[in-house]
Amino acid sequence: MLPLPLLGxxxxxxxxxxxxxxxxxxxxxxxxICQKSNAAPAVPWAVIPxxxxxxxxxxxxxxxxxxxxxxxxxxxxxxxMEFRVRDGDTVGINYVTLDDPGLxxxxxxxxxxxxxxxxxTKDDLPRRAEG
Numbered sequence: 001m002l003p004l005p006l007l008g009x010x011x012x013x014x015x016x017x018x019x020x021x022x023x024x025x026x027x028x029x030x031x032x033i034c035q036k037s038n039a040a041p042a043v044p045w046a047v048i049p050x051x052x053x054x055x056x057x058x059x060x061x062x063x064x065x066x067x068x069x070x071x072x073x074x075x076x077x078x079x080x081m082e083f084r085v086r087d088g089d090t091v092g093i094n095y096v097t098l099d100d101p102g103l104x105x106x107x108x109x110x111x112x113x114x115x116x117x118x119x120x121t122k123d124d125l126p127r128r129a130e131g
Contacts, residue, residue, distance in 0.1 A: 008098035010079035014058040017081070017093075021052020024090065026104055028121065031111035031131070033065050038080050038094065041119035045083070046095040046104050053091050 006019040023046035034043040061075045065083070072082045083092040095104050109115075109127040 002103055006098055006100070006103065008093070008095075010058065010074035010077055010081065010097065012074065012077035012079070014076045015060060015074040015079070015081060016056040016058060017097075018054050018056055019048055019052060019093070019098075020054075021049045023048055023095075023104060025107060026095070027106045027108040027110055027125070029110050029131075030113075030115040032114050033069075034083075034111075035114070035116070037065065037071055041116045042109075042121075043080075044095050044101070044104075044106055045092045047090050047092050050084075050089050050091055053093070 002022055004020055004022070007016065008019070009016040026046045027044070028042040029045055030042045035041060059075045060072045060081065062070055062072050065071050068085050070084050070086055071080060073080050079097060080094055081097060082094065084090065095101055098104070106125060108125050109121070110131050112127045113129040
């Protein structure tokens with residue numbers, strides 16, 4: 001059990017958020033959109049019910065990264081904050097933006113079909129070719 005609520009925010013501190021629900025799934029995403037939008041080989045994410053997530057401050061930008069997907073980021077510093085399916089009931093937060101990201105541990109790897117050949121984590125977590 002996590003010590004809820006969890007608090008987090010962007011690099012410059014303008015955007016702050018609160019998590020009041022346990023993640024339903026956590027892991028590393030290796031998809032090309034996450035790689036490009038985060039400038040990283042993989043992104044740690046946690047799926048949170050929207051009812052247990054709220055922004056407290058700051059201005060967010062949004063871009064549609066796919067037909068269904070939306071990504072939000074801090075307009076001041078550009079920190080990628082989240083991914084969500086349009087009209088969905090969950091949000092996938094980039095949980096390294098939590099004040100204490102060590103509280104959440106990854107459970108799996110997704111989109112391993114896009115994993116960069118020179119990057120791999122040394123763990124025994126399940127790996128899925130797609131999402």
